Amino acid sequence: MQVAIVTGASSGIGQSAAIQIAKRGTGVILTYQNNESGALDTVAMIExxxxxxxxLPLAVGDSETFPAFRESVVTALRDTWQRDTFDFLVNNAGFGQMAMFEDTTEEMFDTLMRVLLKGPYFLTQTLLPLLADGGAIVNTTSSSARPSVLEPGYSAYGTMKGGMAVLTRYLAKEFSPRGIRVNSVSPGPTRTRIGGNAFEHYPEVIPAIAARTALGRLGEPDDIGMVIATLLAEESRWITAQDIEVSGGYNL
Incomplete structure (x- = not known):
């Protein structure tokens, strides 16, 4: 059985991706930071x-914990699937935070950088020896990094997500001799817990977002999770180094 690692899979896009990947017959190692109950819900739905x-617990913003996490992965692979490698990595874990440029603090910038860019960079590096040849990686970026969807207040967040899109292309280049494909998805506004569960607390903003979206609604986690699963699958075997916007035509 093939095995995927999906970070940040206790809710939202990561949870959907883990479930959709599992539906295609792949075993899943999913991570969480604070929401253990959500992660266990994901496991229960898959089972x-x-x-x-x-x-498995993982703090993506704390790279010092990555070697210990790798050992946990080795144990899970051996005990659950009798393997010493895995096939797919989904770098999804993250959080959203906004502030106008003049109000962005170094602390906020550094936190976003550690979680959204440095963390996935060095987590991938840490796990790379365990990633099987012919495997695939999908990074979750954001439409906030695209020129057509620039919103005031997201200069730091969008910069980190844009960095992930660039990293995707470099990894695709460097990993290609091993047959490892690397792509990214850029979700538009999606109903997740991002921003402190903003869409649940402020539902009045949803109609305006839907009005700016060509397909006329807010995105749902499965809209993105199914694309992630598809990019890992055999039908996407000739796709690499691509950043795919999954937004229903936001700001089209």
Missing amino acids: KDGGTAVA
Whole structure:
């Protein structure tokens, strides 16, 4: 059985991606930071459909913990799937925070950088020896980094997500001799817990977002999760180094 690692899979896009990947017959190691109950819910949903999943804690913003996490992955691979490698990595874990440029503090900038850019960079490096040849990586970026969707207040967040899009192309280049494909997805506004569960607390903003979206609604986690699963699958075997916007035509 093939195995995928999906970071930040206790809710939202990561949870959907883990479930959709499992539906395609792949085992899943999913990570969480604070929301253990959500991660266990993800495992339960996968197992209910006949799949196999293991939840492991991971603080993506703390790179010093990565070697210990790798050992946890080695143990899970051996004990659950009798393997010493995995096939797919989804760098999804993150958070959203906004501030106008003049109000952005160094602390906020550094936190975003550690979680959204430095963390995935060095986590991928740490796990790379375990990633099987012919595998695939998908990075979650954001439409906030695209020229057509620039919103005031996201200069730091968008910069980090833009960095991930550039990193995607470099990894695709460097990993190609091993047959490893690397792509990214750029979600538009999506109903997740991002920004302190903003869409649940401020539902009045949803109609305006839907009005700016060509397909006329807010994105749902499965809209992105299914694309992530597809990019890992055999039908995407000739796609690499691409950043795919998944936004329903936001700001089109």
